Amino acid sequence: MRSWLDRQLHLIDFTLGSLARRKARNLGLLAVYTLLVFVLASLSLFASALRSEATHVLAGSPEVVLQRLVAGRHDLIPPGYLESIGRVRGVQKKEARLWAYYRDPRSGSQLVFMARPDAEVAVGSVMLGTRLAAAAKLKVGDTLAFPDYRGQPYPLRVASLLTPDSELQSATLVLLAEADFRAFFAYPAGHYTDIALSVRNPLEVGNVASKLAAALPDSRPILRDEMLRTYEHIFDWREGILLTVLVGVILTFAIFAWEKAAGLSAEEKREIGILKAIGWETSDVIRMKVWEGLVVSLTAFASGFLAAWVHVFHFGAPLFAPVLKGWSVVYPEFALFPAVDGLQVATLFFFTVFPYTAAVLVPIWRAAITDPDTVMR
Structure with a gap:
């Protein structure tokens, strides 16, 4: 050797x-x-x-996101839809969400507006990602005015900036109160964008989605695993x-x-x-x-x-x-x-x-x- x-x-x-x-x-x-x-x-x-x-x-997203379809297209969740789901076995939590895409006419960037409870974001205030704030040259305390869906400037005060650790999610994210969200997008009262569901047992996610699709034929359950794929x-x-x-x-x-x-x-x-x-x-x-x-x-x-x-x-x-x-x-x-x-x-x-x-x-x-x-x- x-x-x-x-x-x-x-x-x-x-x-x-x-x-x-x-x-x-x-x-x-x-x-x-x-x-x-x-x-x-x-x-x-x-x-x-x-x-x-x-x-x-x-990994922190809901296991199932339920959307409503009309003529094959994503439509708003109407009033009472969340209650019509009833108590599905295995579902730990249900939450109706408000979010929307918005194209900023000034920068041309595609933003994501999301409503949070007024306790988290005060009415008239907004939370921005640090990257978006830097691009718009904004700091805490400044006022910005996006044109709303009626074409009128909607003033909002920058209450705080989202932490840099979450910038992959928050780079184009705009958090505002539910009242401001509905006023900005002329969103009808009682309607929501989709429903997020948390499932207690990860092995039951597929069964829960099947039950939802059977109970609500006009719905489309989207699994977290499908988003990953x-x-x-x-x-x-x-x-x-x-x-x-x-x-x-x-x-x-x-x-x-x-x-x-x-x-x-x-x-x-x-x-x-x-x-x-x-x-x-x-x-x-x-x-x-x-x-x-x-x-x-x-x-x-x-x-x-x-x-x-x-x-x-x-x-x-x-x-x-x-x-x-x-x-x-x-x-x-x-x-x-x-x-x-x-x-x-x-x-x-x-x-x-x-x-x-x-x-x-x-x-x-x-x-x-x-x-x-x-x-x-």
């Missing part, structure tokens, strides 16, 4: 010397190789972190768009790597011939070149993955954030927590390290089994 290990160490030492003798060629290959790993790893890490963040945010599909779709755009870069690298790995220069062939002439075995030559491929590919993978980690978790992935986060006027500023998908990392490792390492075997084997005199000639 000791002699085998010493043999491998000597092969690695010789391999490093061989790489140093062709410094310019190998540094060019390493730079391109590292860039490819950096791009793919950044995309993978950023998408995984966003999925994890979405899962964390939705929707976010995953959105991120997968956007990640696929970027991969499609980058497929040309990947193919270019594949051709470049294959040409560099599979094509032996005259100097390399002469080196192999000399090694064979001084007593190296064919297996030793192949091992030496396999080590060469592993040194290049592993160095590129480690460097590219480390650079991707810094790019995503320290700088917020500025290269991919506009596409994967979505297009918006007001972008939420939030720190991504490392969430690494082991399967994605293993897949990235397999498709970036093994192809290059394997590409060196055939030309090296052909040169290694050729007569040393023929090779050197």
Whole structure:
């Protein structure tokens, strides 16, 4: 075992010397190789972190959201609808909610208005996310006036700002009292946007949704798990768009790597011939070149993955954030927590390290089994 290990160490030492003798060629290959790993790893890490963040945010959402449909479209919850649900077994809490989308004509951003009880937000006041307040140059105590649904300015005083920790949810959120919400949107009294239900047993969520759909044929229960799957599909779709755009870069690298790995220069062939002439075995030559491929590919993978980690978790992935986060006027500023998908990392490792390492075997084997005199000639 000791002699085998010493043999491998000597092969690695010789391999490093061989790489140093062709410094310019190998540094060019390493730079391109590292860039490819950096791009793919950044995309993978950023998408995984966003999925994890979405899962964390939705973890506190209600298990079931009940909407009313009219002619296949989302409609308001009429008076008495909440009571008509009755007591569904397994439902722990029912809450009628008021919220609406609002396009700010000044900034063009899509805002979310949500009514809170007057005890939380006083009438005539409003709570904003820090990002939205910064974009509008507002601070606590200032007065803002959004045009309401009648086209008239509706003045509201900024009572407080939502904490930065919740900015992924609150970046475009506007919290106001129920009375202000109904006056602003000319919302009919007794009507609501939807109903949030909390289920005591997570295993009974599907049964509760089925009971609601059967009891209220004009309703549409939306499960929290369905919302999670929707976010995953959105991120997968956007990640696929970027991969499609980058497929040309990947193919270019594949051709470049294959040409560099599979094509032996005259100097390399002469080196192999000399090694064979001084007593190296064919297996030793192949091992030496396999080590060469592993040194290049592993160095590129480690460097590219480390650079991707810094790019995503320290700088917020500025290269991919506009596409994967979505297009918006007001972008939420939030720190991504490392969430690494082991399967994605293993897949990235397999498709970036093994192809290059394997590409060196055939030309090296052909040169290694050729007569040393023929090779050197």
